[in-house]
Amino acid sequence: MKASRTSPPARQAEEIDKDQVSALARGLQLLDAFRSSERFLTVQDLVERSSLPKATVSRLAHTLAANGYLEYLEDQGQFYLGARVISLGFSALGALRVRQVARPFMRELAESCSASVGIGSRDRHTMLYIENAASAANQNFRLNIGSRVPLATSAMGRAYYCGLNEREREQLLSELSQRAGADFRQIKASLDAGLKSYAALGFCISAGEWQSDVNAVGVPFRPADGTVVLGFNCCGPAFQLPERDLREKWGPRLVNMVRNVEAATSSL
Secondary structure (H helix, E strand, C coil): CCHHHHHHHHHHHHHHCCCCCHHHHHHHHHHHCCECCECCEEHHHHHHHHCCCHHHHHHHHHHHHHCCCEEEECCCCEEEECHHHHHHHHHHHHHCHHHHHHHHHHHHHHHHHCCEEEEEEEECCEEEEEEEEECCCCCCCCCCCCCEEECCCCHHHHHHHHHCCHHHHHHHHHHHHHHHHHHHHHHHHHHHHHHHHHHHHCCEEEECCCCCCEEEEEEEECCCCCCCCEEEEEEEECCCCCHHHHHHHHHHHHHHHHHHHHHHHHCC
16 A cells, blocks of 8 residues: 555644644554454554555554564564553453442342343444353353444443533544444434433333344443443343333343442442
C-alpha cells in the first residue's frame, strides 16, 4: 500500500485534534489490529488492518516489541501481543471493584434463571464482557470474559446507552454515524427502542435481535466514582428465557440485583 493513500487522513486527524500525538495513536492502531481468534500477524497483516504505510508499521511494530507490548517471531516474521499488554488488561480488570462485589449477586441470579448474568463495558461499537456468571445447568451457553456482543441489538449494549447522559449519547451517536454509514439509521432505531423499553420498564429487552435464538434483559450501571457506564445483562437461550418471563420476572430481578450492587459499591 502506497504511503500517499494514507498520509492525507493522518494529517487530517492531526488537524481535528491538536492534543493527540499521532505516533502514539498509530501505535495503538497496531495493538487494536489483534483479535482473539488470531494470535499471530505479519507486517503486511498490520498494514492492511491499520491502513498505515508499510515502513511506518514496521518501525512502530519493532518499537512496540522493544518495549514488551509485542513479541516477534523472527523465523516466521510474525508479531503477537506481549506480556505488557496482558498486564495492562489485568490491571484494568482488577481496578474494577464492581466485578468482585457483583459476583455473588450474579451467581445467585444466574442459578435462579438457569442462564448467565454478565457485565460489559463499551469498546467502540461493541460491548466487551468483563465479568460473567453462568448457571451450572446451562453450560452450553456461555459468554466468557473478552466475549463481544453488538452495541445496538444486545440488551447489554442498549442498557449501556440508557445509562449515558444526553451529551454522552450525542457523542456516541456521532461516532456511530461516522463508522456505520448506511447502517446508522437502523442502529439508531435499535438504540431508541432500548430507551423506550427502559423508560417504561426500568430495563431493556433484546428478544431474538442479537441472535434469533437468544433473549436477554439489560440494566445500566453508573459507578458512584463517576467512571465509565457499564451494562449488566441476564442472557440465555430463548426457550429458557421467553420474552414474557423477561418482562414479568427476570427483568425486575435484574433491576433489583443491580440496585443491590450499587448499594454495596457506594460504601467502598
